[in-house]
Amino acid sequence: MSRPGFVLEVDERTPSLLVHEGDGFRLERFPLGTRVVYPPDSLPALPDVDAAIRRALLHPVDAEPLPALLRAGMRLTIVFDDISIPLPQMRPPDIRQRVIEQVLEFAAEAGVDDVELVAANSLHRRMTPAELKRIVGERVFRAFFPAHLRNHDAEDPDGLTHLGTTRHGEDVEINRRAAESDLIVYVNVNLTAMSGGSKSVTVGLASYRSLRHHHNVHTLRHSRSFNDPANSAMHHSYDRMADVLNDHVKVFTVETTVNSDAFPTQLGFLNRREWEWRLADQAAYLAVKRANDLTPPKLRRQLWQRNNAPYGVTGVHAGAPASVHPLTLANVHRQQLTEVPGQSDIGVWGLPYICPYNVNSIMNPILVMSLGLGYFFNLYRNQPIVRPGGVAIFYHPMPNEFHPVHHPSYIDFFEEVLSETTDPVAIETKYEQQYATDPWYVHLYRKSYAYHGVHPFYMWYWGAHAMEHLGDVIFVGADRRTAARMGFRAASTLNDALEMARDTVGSSPSITYLHAPPLTLADVR
Amino acid sequence: MLALEYRRSPARFLTVRGASSTRFGARMSGALATNVAPLRLVNHAEPARPATGWTRLKPLLSGICGSDLSLLTGRSSPYLGALVSMPFVPGHEVVAETLDDLPGLARGTRVVVDPVLSCVARAVPPCRWCQVGRHSRCDRITGGRLAAGLQTGFCTDTGGGWSRRMLAHASQLHPVPDGLDDHRAVLTEPLACAIHSVRRVAIPDGAAALVVGAGTVGLLTVLALRAATRVGPIYVIAKHGHQRERARALGATEVFEPSRAARALRRACGGTLEHPVLGPEFLLGGADLAYECSGAASGLDTALRLVRAGGTVVLSGMPSGRVDLTPVWFRELRLVGSYASDGRGVPEGADGASTADAAGAADGSGVAEPGDEPADRAGQFAEALTLAAAAPLDGYVNAVYSLSRWREAIGHAARAGELGTIKVAFDPRRN
Numbered sequence: 001m002s003r004p005g006f007v008l009e010v011d012e013r014t015p016s017l018l019v020h021e022g023d024g025f026r027l028e029r030f031p032l033g034t035r036v037v038y039p040p041d042s043l044p045a046l047p048d049v050d051a052a053i054r055r056a057l058l059h060p061v062d063a064e065p066l067p068a069l070l071r072a073g074m075r076l077t078i079v080f081d082d083i084s085i086p087l088p089q090m091r092p093p094d095i096r097q098r099v100i101e102q103v104l105e106f107a108a109e110a111g112v113d114d115v116e117l118v119a120a121n122s123l124h125r126r127m128t129p130a131e132l133k134r135i136v137g138e139r140v141f142r143a144f145f146p147a148h149l150r151n152h153d154a155e156d157p158d159g160l161t162h163l164g165t166t167r168h169g170e171d172v173e174i175n176r177r178a179a180e181s182d183l184i185v186y187v188n189v190n191l192t193a194m195s196g197g198s199k200s201v202t203v204g205l206a207s208y209r210s211l212r213h214h215h216n217v218h219t220l221r222h223s224r225s226f227n228d229p230a231n232s233a234m235h236h237s238y239d240r241m242a243d244v245l246n247d248h249v250k251v252f253t254v255e256t257t258v259n260s261d262a263f264p265t266q267l268g269f270l271n272r273r274e275w276e277w278r279l280a281d282q283a284a285y286l287a288v289k290r291a292n293d294l295t296p297p298k299l300r301r302q303l304w305q306r307n308n309a310p311y312g313v314t315g316v317h318a319g320a321p322a323s324v325h326p327l328t329l330a331n332v333h334r335q336q337l338t339e340v341p342g343q344s345d346i347g348v349w350g351l352p353y354i355c356p357y358n359v360n361s362i363m364n365p366i367l368v369m370s371l372g373l374g375y376f377f378n379l380y381r382n383q384p385i386v387r388p389g390g391v392a393i394f395y396h397p398m399p400n401e402f403h404p405v406h407h408p409s410y411i412d413f414f415e416e417v418l419s420e421t422t423d424p425v426a427i428e429t430k431y432e433q434q435y436a437t438d439p440w441y442v443h444l445y446r447k448s449y450a451y452h453g454v455h456p457f458y459m460w461y462w463g464a465h466a467m468e469h470l471g472d473v474i475f476v477g478a479d480r481r482t483a484a485r486m487g488f489r490a491a492s493t494l495n496d497a498l499e500m501a502r503d504t505v506g507s508s509p510s511i512t513y514l515h516a517p518p519l520t521l522a523d524v525r
Numbered sequence: 526m527l528a529l530e531y532r533r534s535p536a537r538f539l540t541v542r543g544a545s546s547t548r549f550g551a552r553m554s555g556a557l558a559t560n561v562a563p564l565r566l567v568n569h570a571e572p573a574r575p576a577t578g579w580t581r582l583k584p585l586l587s588g589i590c591g592s593d594l595s596l597l598t599g600r601s602s603p604y605l606g607a608l609v610s611m612p613f614v615p616g617h618e619v620v621a622e623t624l625d626d627l628p629g630l631a632r633g634t635r636v637v638v639d640p641v642l643s644c645v646a647r648a649v650p651p652c653r654w655c656q657v658g659r660h661s662r663c664d665r666i667t668g669g670r671l672a673a674g675l676q677t678g679f680c681t682d683t684g685g686g687w688s689r690r691m692l693a694h695a696s697q698l699h700p701v702p703d704g705l706d707d708h709r710a711v712l713t714e715p716l717a718c719a720i721h722s723v724r725r726v727a728i729p730d731g732a733a734a735l736v737v738g739a740g741t742v743g744l745l746t747v748l749a750l751r752a753a754t755r756v757g758p759i760y761v762i763a764k765h766g767h768q769r770e771r772a773r774a775l776g777a778t779e780v781f782e783p784s785r786a787a788r789a790l791r792r793a794c795g796g797t798l799e800h801p802v803l804g805p806e807f808l809l810g811g812a813d814l815a816y817e818c819s820g821a822a823s824g825l826d827t828a829l830r831l832v833r834a835g836g837t838v839v840l841s842g843m844p845s846g847r848v849d850l851t852p853v854w855f856r857e858l859r860l861v862g863s864y865a866s867d868g869r870g871v872p873e874g875a876d877g878a879s880t881a882d883a884a885g886a887a888d889g890s891g892v893a894e895p896g897d898e899p900a901d902r903a904g905q906f907a908e909a910l911t912l913a914a915a916a917p918l919d920g921y922v923n924a925v926y927s928l929s930r931w932r933e934a935i936g937h938a939a940r941a942g943e944l945g946t947i948k949v950a951f952d953p954r955r956n
Contacts, residue, residue: 404800412792415785440797 005338019350045312060319072111084356097137120204123452197325198242260518345509374462528688534563542599555939587686588618610672616686617678658868738819739763751776822846868904927955
């Protein structure tokens with residue numbers, strides 16, 4: 001039985017607490033009275049994952065068993081989540097591989113010949129063949145790549161189809177092959193409450209024309225939070241689009257959840273509560289910290305990126321998306337939800353080395369912002385852990401580095417757009433169309449391995465709710481010029497950051513530190 | 526008479542050239558120019574007028590030009606070695622006071638000097654270029670009664686502005702209106718050059734222009750583009766913050782840092798950004814034309830890489846160093862030189878070369894093209910004087926030194942951009 005999450009109040013006996021900061025971490029001594037939100041312990045993994053998958057496919061929720069949906073001569077499209085999830089990448093075999101293999105076995109038994117596999121990468125960068133192989137496994141890759149295993153292309157005019165509009169006038173335009181299939185089997189990995197459900201197909205296989213209806217400042221500002229689908233305008237839009245989708249194509253979804261084992265054994269102290277560190281954990285901390293600090297930055301980044309999470313699978317559910325997703329969410333909540341009594345003046349987050357968009361890449365400053373003010377700030381239900389007008393303190397070095405192949409439009413966004421304004425609405429109004437339709441970015445998205453030209457805008461909008469909510473944002477350890485370009489302040493230490501926050505929250509602020517990763521979803525009462 | 530004199534010393538020239546070609550040496554160019562270059566402060570007898578039509582001048586302000594710095598840091602091309610006579614006193618951006626009466630120009634008149642020493646000053650029959658007022662192309666700058674010298678400031682017989690006395694021919698002089706102070710007047714020569722450079726090619730209405738470099742030449746080119754053409758957006762590549770502000774004040778549409786110029790220009794003008802395995806990135810697309818105003822090989826290289834196919838690159842700064850000309854070939858660019866100023870007041874033909882060029886080449890006569898009347902030499906200098914009075918050029922000459930502080934002055938000029946300065950000048954009257 002795993003222990004539930006809880007809120008620790010820092011007192012004299014509390015040891016220094018671990019804080020992630022990019023490709024590194026530190027032990028930080030927090031002021032007395034600071035509340036620290038810990039996630040539940042990692043849940044036990046399913047003992048037989050393959051059996052669980054088989055059971056889910058044969059006994060789906062609100063759907064016929066998968067074999068009953070398969071027949072010779074049909075068009076079957078298997079769609080799967082891309083490299084942006086889970087984080088860190090899962091130690092092989094990937095759960096998607098295990099699901100896809102079983103789906104393909106059922107399809108073969110039913111005599112289905114017309115099978116295509118499509119990665120639901122939406123406007124994310126294409127995955128390389130090696131990355132695709134890692135997700136689907138050697139056997140599937142050899143059998144299907146490249147003719148029948150590919151990335152979704154949201155800019156292929158012949159590869160998209162417009163299914164209609166929602167009652168709110170939102171365009172639903174998705175991958176033509178999937179839309180014209182007799183059945184879509186969607187294979188999902190769920191790490192956060194925002195993923196899965198209606199989002200899977202309507203976002204993963206969508207075009208810019210469709211995405212702009214929910215990936216915008218207004219919607220994001222009314223998604224409180226986007227990890228709480230019931231209170232997320234973004235998810236309401238997904239649901240409306242899913243209704244249109246369901247009128248055209250049948251979707252059989254397979255959603256999986258994983259536990260919190262994000263780090264391998266040798267980094268086990270990163271998964272453990274600090275006062276429970278054994279001597280070996282303390283020694284490992286010192287050794288890894290020292291070695292990490294001495295490693296050249298590029299090599300350090302590569303080493304972190306090679307970290308494969310030994311996730312255990314905690315649930316596999318299949319069937320109708322609307323029926324499956326609540327079960328998935330329940331699993332996510334079981335793993336991540338921690339009740340927090342009330343808001344505080346200051347919220348503190350340590351930002352790790354990875355986010356959905358820098359796998360095998362560089363965490364550029366805009367991604368840092370998106371990870372902090374987007375993903376981590378929104379790890380709440382009911383209300384943010386910081387009060388309106390409060391201060392967010394993040395830890396990250398925020399170097400001014402960009403991956404020239406993966407993030408070309410990010411570079412221009414940082415240099416051109418942010419040098420003029422950081423206001424999300426102004427940015428959206430003046431620049432989004434330019435970047436979204438820039439032929440060069442479109443070319444790089446389709447033919448190279450670049451995120452779509454509009455993607456940095458979405459990252460900026462991701463933080464729009466936090467920017468509106470907060471009175472100040474301070475990054476500990478950040479490059480000052482880079483932080484300033486984005487409208488934030490940089491501090492050398494936590495004490496400096498707290499001193500800087502005094503102007504906003506006074507000299508005796510209440511502080512809450514959301515201890516992550518492993519991810520914690522704060523249920524703020 | 527106190528003067529700064531540049532003397533012949535191949536050893537010193539080559540030493541400076543070698544040292545400044547290294548990365549470290551380039552950073553130390555100011556120190557090299559003041560300690561190793563063969564420049565020295567001397568006390569000479571006052572020059573005598575060689576003939577009627579000449580006057581002695583008392584320089585009031587004399588600018589330090591990029592071409593002067595190129596000479597002192599050894600970066601200037603040996604090509605020019607045949608066109609100077611040594612020793613000479615540098616200084617060709619001069620506002621001065623006449624010390625002798627000339628027809629139509631009383632003694633004591635404040636003048637600016639058009640430095641080109643063409644046929645009329647040399648008392649030789651006008652060459653085909655001087656006949657049509659294009660004296661900057663004069664073929665006889667090594668002949669006549671004067672020693673060789675492409676300009677005042679490179680000729681041993683005339684002296685230059687970095688002294689307390691110099692000589693000038695009446696044809697070189699342009700009276701300065703009373704309302705124009707010395708600090709603005711000393712910018713007339715580089716401004717005339719800028720006007721000349723924007724007239725070297727016909728610029729279609731609305732064309733996108735790129736100006737590489739935002740020192741004096743670059744900024745004044747922006748000014749000239751806005752004042753004398755109907756160019757569209759002007760994009761400027763500037764290293765320093767104060768240059769960016771000034772460029773915007775003069776009418777630049779956007780100003781880019783060098784490191785992001787290619788990306789930013791692609792955003793502005795469209796096209797694709799290409800990354801060769803070796804060497805800097807370049808655009809397929811880009812500006813319609815570019816003005817290279819830095820005088821550095823890297824500046825020309827940048828201009829060639831950022832102009833669209835069929836575009837034009839105008840060399841406004843005195844070129845130095847080696848450049849990969851592949852873009853000229855591959856993108857079918859036109860590379861156009863622009864030297865000094867002349868009497869032409871109208872843009873050249875749309876093909877970028879005047880019909881006079883073509884006619885001269887065809888029959889060797891060098892006669893003017895139809896409709897191209899022999900121009901008044903005052904042409905672009907007159908325009909420059911008018912523009913210098915009207916344009917927002919306050920504070921452009923913000924570092925003035927006496928001749929005795931020449932090391933500081935040249936050191937300052939070598940680092941002018943970093944130090945927030947546009948133009949460094951000598952005031953030879955000061956002690």
